[in-house]
Amino acid sequence: MPTPKRITVAGNPEFKTRRDLPCRNYDPDLWYSDAPTEQQKAARICQRCPAQRDCLLFALDHDLCFGIWGGHTPAERKAIVEERNRRTLRPHVVLPDPPARAAQPWKWPGARRAVDVGRVLDAARRVLDGELMRTVEAATGLHNAVLGEGVAVLRWAPDLEDDVRDGWIPMKTAARHGRQVRDAYTAAGAHPNGDAAKVAA
Numbered sequence: 001m002p003t004p005k006r007i008t009v010a011g012n013p014e015f016k017t018r019r020d021l022p023c024r025n026y027d028p029d030l031w032y033s034d035a036p037t038e039q040q041k042a043a044r045i046c047q048r049c050p051a052q053r054d055c056l057l058f059a060l061d062h063d064l065c066f067g068i069w070g071g072h073t074p075a076e077r078k079a080i081v082e083e084r085n086r087r088t089l090r091p092h093v094v095l096p097d098p099p100a101r102a103a104q105p106w107k108w109p110g111a112r113r114a115v116d117v118g119r120v121l122d123a124a125r126r127v128l129d130g131e132l133m134r135t136v137e138a139a140t141g142l143h144n145a146v147l148g149e150g151v152a153v154l155r156w157a158p159d160l161e162d163d164v165r166d167g168w169i170p171m172k173t174a175a176r177h178g179r180q181v182r183d184a185y186t187a188a189g190a191h192p193n194g195d196a197a198k199v200a201a
């Protein structure tokens with residue numbers, strides 16, 4: 001464990017009392033040099049340290065921005081933290097392949113209307129109850145289930161919205177894909193925005 005000359009480290013890590021730390025046998029400045037060659041030399045020495053893992057974890061936990069700790073430079077530690085945060089917020093989610101477009105667009109006026117109405121409904125039904133669905137259904141002539149499909153496309157398969165509106169992908173197909181995407185995120189405890197708490201049913 002190098003003796004920090006340029007920073008004060010909070011806490012007293014237990015590993016630094018060990019007598020077999022390789023850095024004890026070198027000038028501590030080597031671990032706080034700005035020269036890349038010296039940083040690499042310090043990092044190489046760390047590779048044979050029995051406390052390397054503890055040293056690295058200590059630096060990560062204490063957000064240490066200077067020096068070589070556990071064989072890693074500040075930039076490398078920053079990358080480790082970012083990757084760790086990314087994985088925590090966004091578990092790996094295997095999404096289904098999107099449906100293929102038809103050879104010819106098909107025409108169904110209801111698709112365009114359902115997507116448009118679904119857009120409004122998607123926002124509105126977050127605060128209103130099922131009565132709204134019945135009101136919109138009565139006003140538009142669109143069945144509740146069709147509106148639900150529009151919502152599924154908008155919320156979970158927004159990339160398909162234009163294809164649905166232009167008749168390249170049937171609404172039912174796009175909505176089924178949207179629900180598969182939703183299920184994949186739900187199974188992983190994740191959300192497309194990275195907020196695990198917002199997994200929608």
Ligand code: SF4
Pocket residue numbers: 001002021022023024031045046047049050051052053055056068069070071
């Ligand atoms: S990992 Fe490197 S800096 Fe940390 S205690 Fe070991 S030799 Fe010292």
